[in-house]
Amino acid sequence: MNMAELEDFSKRIQERLASVQRMLDLSIIDLPQNKMKKLGQVLFAIEGILEESEKYVSRQKDQLQHLKTLEQSSQKYLEDLRHLQDNIPEHLPKKKNQVNEPVKVQTNTEDNQSRQPEKVKKVCKGYIKEMEIITIPEYESIPQYMKGRVTYDQLNAAVLCINASVSSKYKILHQPTKTLNNHSRKLHQRFKEQETKDTKGQFFIVEADIREFSETKVDKKFQGILNMLRHCQRLKELRGGGITRYVLL
Known part of the structure; x- marks a missing residue:
């Protein structure tokens, strides 16, 4: 009216x-x-x-x-x-590292055509994969029972911790063993022993690596964070030989 x-x-x-x-x-x-x-x-x-x-x-x-x-x-x-x-979060999503991948030039010769199905992409030596930061929509999609009291910043702090551990591990693996000190040489040997045919070409860490390269406590809360990262498809688990390997996706 x-x-x-x-x-x-x-x-x-x-x-x-x-x-x-x-x-x-x-x-x-x-x-x-x-x-x-x-x-x-x-x-x-x-x-x-x-x-x-x-x-x-x-x-x-x-x-x-x-x-x-x-x-x-x-x-x-x-x-x-x-x-x-x-309160803009410090951890913002970023694009995956892009590596210039050399591609073989195709010719018309039968010899090159027969080799065409072979691998044409190679990862540059020294490249280390990183886990992407969790976005706010991804964090909100995590079930509450799984999330518990873990905040968005705490979850991404764990992502940075894992990335740092992966980086430290593979920097050692990419170095010639003769250039390593005794401690690093032992770590290099352990890393190699933990690799399997399923981890070939992939980047992974174990709990011992997190303890080695960070001050993070691998406790029940951290295990819950790993479950959240698995839910967000940032990593997967591969078990074998009494070791759980966390593979970056």
Whole structure:
């Protein structure tokens, strides 16, 4: 109901009330039967108008409540946006490392055509794979029972820890053994012994590597974080020889 309708509504009530007032002023004398009937009609019309006004007031109350709910939601969204603006996470997703991959040039000779199915892509020597940072939508998709009290920043801190451990491990593996000191040479030997045919060409670490190259405690909480990373398809487990290998995907 707009302003014009409201004014018309008020005018109708005033006219009815004025009519009733005139009849009441004449009530000191006997009114004809037709006047009494008209008075009843006027009172009935006023009753209808009052019922209509009550419905209108009820609708306005509902709209007011709806507007208050929208205002609260808008305020919450505004606060969330301000919080995001003031707390931009340090760990932002980044593109995977791209390596220039040499490709063999195809010729028309039968010799080269026969070798065409062979591998044409090679990973540059020294390349070390990194796990991508978990995005906020990925974090929110993790079931609450699995997430527990681990925050978004704690989860990505574990990602950086694993990346650092992988980097330290494969830097040793990429060096000639004769250039390593005694401790690194022992680690190099252990790394080689832990490799299997299933890990060939892949990057993986074990719990001992995390303890070796970081100060992170590999406890029950960290195991839960590994399950979250597995849920986000950042790594997978390969078991064998009494060792669990965490392979980067």
